[in-house]
Amino acid sequence: MPTPIYAIGDIHGHLDKLQEVLARIDADGGKDARVIFLGDLVDRGPDSCGVIDLVMSGMQEGRNWTALMGNHDRMFTYFMEPVPRPELRLRADLHWLHKRLGGTETLASYGVTFPEDERLGTIHRAARAKVPERHIRFLRALPYYVQEDALLFVHAGIQPGVALGLQSPDDLCWLREPFLLHQDPHPWLVVHGHTPVQTPTHFGNRVALDTGAGYGQPISVGVFEEQDCWVLTENGREPLMSPSKARA
Secondary structure (H helix, E strand, C coil): CCCCEEEECCCCCCHHHHHHHHHHHHHHHCCCCEEEECCCCCCCCCCHHHHHHHHHHHHHCCCCEEECCCHHHHHHHHHCCCCCCCCCCCCCCCCCCCCCCCHHHHHHCCCCCCCCCCCHHHHHHHHHHHCCHHHHHHHHCCCCEEEECCEEEECCCCCCCCCHHHCCHHHHHHCCCCHHHCCCCCCCEEEECCCCCCCCEECCCEEECCCCHHHCCCCCEEEEECCEEEEEECCEEEECCCHHHHHC
């Protein structure tokens, strides 16, 4: 029997929701379960600090976990550099501390709060003093993808037709189009987050697992045994079929 892989969609600072889905995984696959976090551990939710602590602690304890780099994780690390680095994939009118993106909530989870009109330099100095360097080192070291046989796990997506080794890190954690519109097979079944869907969805060549935790919705977990797929619910596994299998 193939060893199952559990993929967790975007978490966005929701420690309580993460603990709930990890308990489901433990019940289904045991403490040695292979778990891949699809990125965006941080931003928008109330406890990004706690989420990073939990994931780091699990890995240090020997849990078979891998976390991937999401665009929000990368924005956090960019802000925490000695001179904050802008994220060039953002629109010109946005920045990590913009209310749409959730950086303010992430810093608040470390005890860094500030008025809306505070100087960026003051915020940056406070963040550098409060955010543990080990958290930033952990995030900076996250891989952009994991390939497991016929499965590819990535935060955002891939450029169709481009070899895996030539994919841009920017695309792997930011891409939407043309990936989302591409209907032909990829060399792997691509499992991703980043673009919210109402429920976990199998599109035939990809599986989308970001169900909007950053906007108050649940975190979702997919279970993969080779290319057989399930959603792990509070009642156990439910089949997640591609459109062609669903019509058969």
